[in-house]
Structure formats: C-alpha cells, structure tokens
Amino acid sequence: MGNRVFVVGVGMTKFEKPGAREWDYPDMAREAGGKALADAGIDYPLVEQAYVGYVYGESTSGQRAVYELGLTGIPIVNVNNNCSTGSTALFLATSAIRSGQVDCALALGFEKMQAGSLGSTYDDREQPMMRHLLALAELQEFAMPPAPYMFGAAGKEHMERYGTTAEQFARIGVKNHRHSQNNPYAQFQDEYTLDQILDSKQIYGPLTKLQCSPTSDGSGAVIVASEDFVEKHDLAGQAVEIVGQSMVTDLPSTFEDRSAISLVGADMTRTAAARVYEQAGIGPEDIDVIELHDCFSTNELLTYEALGLCAEGEGGKLVDNDDTTYGGRWVVNPSGGLISKGHPLGATGLAQCSELTWQLRGTADARQVDGASVALQHNIGLGGAVVVTAYRAL
Template sequence: MTPFVKPGSRDGDYPDMAREAGSAALADAGIDYAQVQQGYVGYVYGESTSGQRAIYELGLTGIPVVNVNNNCSTGATALFLATQAVRSGAADCALALGFEKMQAGSLGATYDDREQPMMRHLLALAELHEFAMPPAPYMFGAAGREHMRRYGTTEQQFARIGEKNHRHSADNPYAQFQDVYTLDEIRSSAAVYEPLTKLQCSPTSDGSAAVVVASESFVERHGLAGQAVEIAGQAMVTDLPSTFDDESAISLVGAEMTRTAARQVYEQAGVDPSDVDVIELHDCFSTNELITYEALGLCAAGEGGRLVDAAETTYGGRWVVNPSGGLISKGHPLGATGLAQCTELTWQLRGRAERRQVEGANIALQHNIGLGGAAVVSAYRPANR
C-alpha cells in the first residue's frame, strides 16, 4: 500500500498511486504482471474505466479488468471478486487493486438529477432520528445514540475507541495521522454529531493498496508458501429485510449484514471469535467500531462498552483491533480501504508489522462495510501453519 495522505497533498495522480501499490504487491510476491490473469480495480470517485487506466501502469497484457464500486466496501469487494476467480479456477493468479483520489471535506453526491442510492436508508432513519447533515456522521451517530439508549453505553466509551486508534497509528508509517491524543482531547475536539467528535471520525484520504491472490498450486510452483497468507473464509452480504424491518439505526448502518457475514466466515474457517488474535474492522466512526464488536461476536449485544472499559481490544487485551490505526487515524481512501486492511493483516500474520506487531498473531479477521449496502468479512491464517 501507499501511505494514506490528506487529499491533494501528494504529487502525481491516481495512476501513480496505483503503480506504487501494485508494483509493491507484485514485488512482494516475486512475480511479474504478465503472470496476473485477471484484475479487479476498485474506486468510488472516478470516471468509467479508471480501473484500466490505473492498472495499465503495471503493463498491457490484455487480461480482463473489472471496475468495482461498492461504496466504502469497494476494496474488499475487489478482493472478494479476485478470490472468487481463483477459487473457481477461472484464474490462477489475480490482482485486486484499489485507489481513491478524494475531495477534501465531507462526502457529497456526484449526480443531482437522480435518486441517491442511500435515500431509502436515510428516509427510514429520518423516521427514527431527526435528519441532520452531513449524512454519514448522522447515520453512525444515530446508531451510537440508539446503543446508548438501549444499553447505557457512554460517550466516553466511544471516545476511548478514538483514543485507542490514534494511539495505534503512531506506530504506522503508512497512516495519515500519527499523533497521539489524550481522552480529554478526543472528547473536547469539535462536535460533529453527538456523540461523535472530529477525532472519532475517519477523514477523506488519498491512497492506494493492492493484493495478489493466487491458487495453492501457483503458490507451490513459485515457492511462496513461506510468506503466503491463506484466505480461510470469506463472505459478502448485502442488505437484508432486517435492515429496514428492525426500525433500528444500528441495523440501518449494517450491523445485521456484518453479523450474517461473520457467521458464514467462522463456519468456513472452522474458528470462532475466541480463536482470533488481530482484527482490522471498519471504524469509519467510533460508534461503528463498538457496534461491530457485537456484530462480529466478540461479545453479546450491549456489551461492547464493557470490552472498551476492560481494554480488551488493544495491546494486552483479548484482541488487538485496528493496530494500523483503523480508518479513524490511518485514513479512508474508499477504494483502497479494504485492501489496506488485508495488507496490514498480512504483515501481522507474517510477523512483519514492526512496532505494532501483535505477538503470536495466527488468526486474523477483516471487516469492511459500505452502506447501501455490502459487508465483506474475511478470515486469514498463515499458509504454512
């Protein structure tokens, strides 16, 4: 992956970012682009066939290239499709690449002459909580308020997640932010939509990430077993009837999609949450990280705050969640986020995450969500263990 940076703060354009990340992934695998048989390229903001323009920086070999756009879950969706291609036998080696070149400030709509894809979700939420702008913090903030009302969760517990993730990112040279903040600084930063403050919200970012996905036979032929990481389970789930039938902000921001995908992945991988060591999850806002603890089965509904208070999701706890700093502090270039999560977990399982290494990491879990909607959950383990 490239370092994630503030929009417009790096030289070059999105093809340059894609070349940097893609070349690094190929070099890591010790292969040439000519050995890649399919490419899946994710981005949210861009013109049609930007995926081809990006991946052409690696070569012109005539392979199928698929452009992927699935809101904030775009990167993990590209990975899901690349994995499907390899597992089906359609390709022996595929490349999933994601990038984003974003505008500064809150996310906005590109087209104003048609219904917005999130309109059904927003209208449903507006029946529960008075509408506010910008939409993203409104939706996830409302979910946090619902959690507080139902379970007694406190704004301090949400703020502790922001403090944790900023602290983690201080050891990540790829993170957009590497500053450590006190809990008081997190809580007193500018209010966005209560209980969320600015330092509990992911920023807009520029960046790219890439992953080589290969079959077991390809790995063996190229002597890559010592560094390969196995995708032990993977599931993608879109909105369910419960998204709207529950009359719940928590369901509207995707908790049931996550819960369903996680159950499928645990079954595929033959593991349960207690077996997992390290997790990269979609903390677009601190409220969503806490809600996702419960959706991934780390604890029962309503007990996410207890995990926070007991420091169970940081170093020294039961799981290390978002050692990279997560979206809140590492950054969130939408098309690259899911692939950057995979990158971080690959480094963790190889024991190459340097100062943020999770000791004894053997099973890793990834969660990437996009409203409107899709949740992708993946489980990983080293191929040679």
C-alpha cells in the same frame, strides 16, 4: 468452498490528506501495485485477471490505473461498492481463484478524494442511500452530513438502549490514534488524550471530529493465488491463506427493525461473520488480530457485537477492560484504523488485508501482535455491502 486461496503479495501507499501530495490515481496504482508484485516476487504478466476498485472516478479508470503495471490484455473489472469497494475487489479476485478460473489475480483499489465531507456526484436521480436516510429520519431528526448522522444516530441508539457512554466511544478514538503512531502508512500519527478526543468539534450525537475517519488519497493492492501457483513459484514462506470470506448486502431486517443500528449494517456484519466462522471452522475466541471498519468510533463498538466478540449491548465493556488493544483479548485496528490511518474509500479494504498479511507473517514491526496466527477483516459500505474475511498463517 472450492480451491484454496492464498495472499502472496501486498502493497500500499501512505494515505495522505487530499491535495497534500502531487500525484494522480495512476501514480497511486503504480506504487501500490508495484509493491504488491515485488512482495510476491513475480512479474505482472503472470497476473491473469484484475479487479480495480474506486468510488469517485470515471468509467474504465481501473484500466488506466493497471496499465501502469503493464499491457497484457487481461480482463480488468472496475468495481464500485461504496466504502467496501476494496474488499469487494478482493472478494471477486478470491472468487476467481477459488472457482479455478485463474491461478493468479490482482485486487487493486485507489481513491483521489475531494476535501471535506462526502457528497453526491449526480443530483438528477435517486441517491442510493435515500431509502436508508428516509427510514432513519423517521427515528431521529435528520442532520447533515449523512454519514456521521447515520453512524452518530446508531451510537445514540446504543447509548439509549444499553447505557453506553460518550467516553466509551471516545476511548476507541484514543486507542486507534495511539496505534497509528507506529504505522508509517497512516495519514495521522498523533496520540490524543481522552479529553482531547471529547473536546474536539462535535459532529453528531456522541461523535466528535477525532472519532471520525478523514477523507484521504491513497491506494492498496493484493495478489491472490491458487495452491498450485504457490507451489510452482515457491511462495509458501510468505503466503497467508484466506480460510473464510463472505459478502452480504442489506437484509429485510435493515429496514424492518426500525433501528439505526440495523440501518448502518449490523445485521449484514453479523450474517457475514457467522458464515465466515463456519467456513473457517473458527470462532471469535480463535482470532488474534482484527482490522475492522471504524469509519466512526460508534461503528467499531457496534461491530464488536456484530462479530460476536461480546454479547449485544456489551461493547462498552470491551472498551473499559482494554480487551481490544495490545495485552487484551484481541488487538483491533493495530494500523490505526480508518479513524487515524485514513479512508480512501477504494483502497481501505486492501489496506486492511495488507496489514493483516504483515501481522500473520510477523513483519508488522512496532505494530506486531505477538504470536498472531488467525486474523479477521471487516469492511462495510452503506447502501449496502459488507465483506468479512478470515486469514490464517501457514
């Protein structure tokens, strides 16, 4: 794989409802990036490259954001990969360390979003997900907005194919809202009963409003470093190693399977996870804590199967057995996940990394997973890309 890579500093803002706080993206970046630098105990001039992710913004917003931390002339790369933008920035920063190009790199992501469902910015050109939507419309009647339609359709297919129930999907919403009660960074920190989840506004298929991630404002930042940098700056006590990482984009099966489940990225996830397990020399049974992309409750259940936590079609059994919460086989989304923590697209992957770093350091406070030593991160963006990352405590 190349040189070893370590997370040495993390930071994030609280995720907020759009417009709830008077701030702009440079303010978000300054807060998250400043926290990451302080966590690492280093000054910004030691950062040699920066990768800055956002989905909604103007060109070179990455520079404007990072300039809040300093002006050192380093390469700053703007990153946009839909909902996997944050983890894509992390993938690039990690790659720079692993290749030996640099010893210290920053991955930063932010989003300043409009309220309501996601929409397109440009209407005079092909939409990047049009091929996916047209393929899905051949399988299930088209509905708006597109994102809940796609993931709701995948949930409907799972129900028809395997007998999964609306209640099983809803229980994922119950779990993640419950977990977020202990997360001061979460946009929502309210607990809901199963009936409240099921009775909230229906969006599409089995999805109700309380099973869907909200639009959010916020930022996250991660500093990664080489083994030499860790030793030189005496950071071993807080460093967490990235022991496996893979990015996968759409495969022939995405479209050839004629399956809603494939169209929302299950095969991308399955392929990336297999590569990460091989790189890290681990399997699902070795993992203690997972942050995965629950943009909708249906996707969390699909991802259980794609990550190999259970056989295909058996995700509902994990839910029924409480296998994915405290006291179970894994704790999935202790942060509250996207459903409750929020989903500022460019920041999500870096917030996931921050949470897992705290978990492996044993500093996650009331969210702490006892004895956590191996963690897995999954972040997906349709259109499409998925990044899976494995972490190990030193």
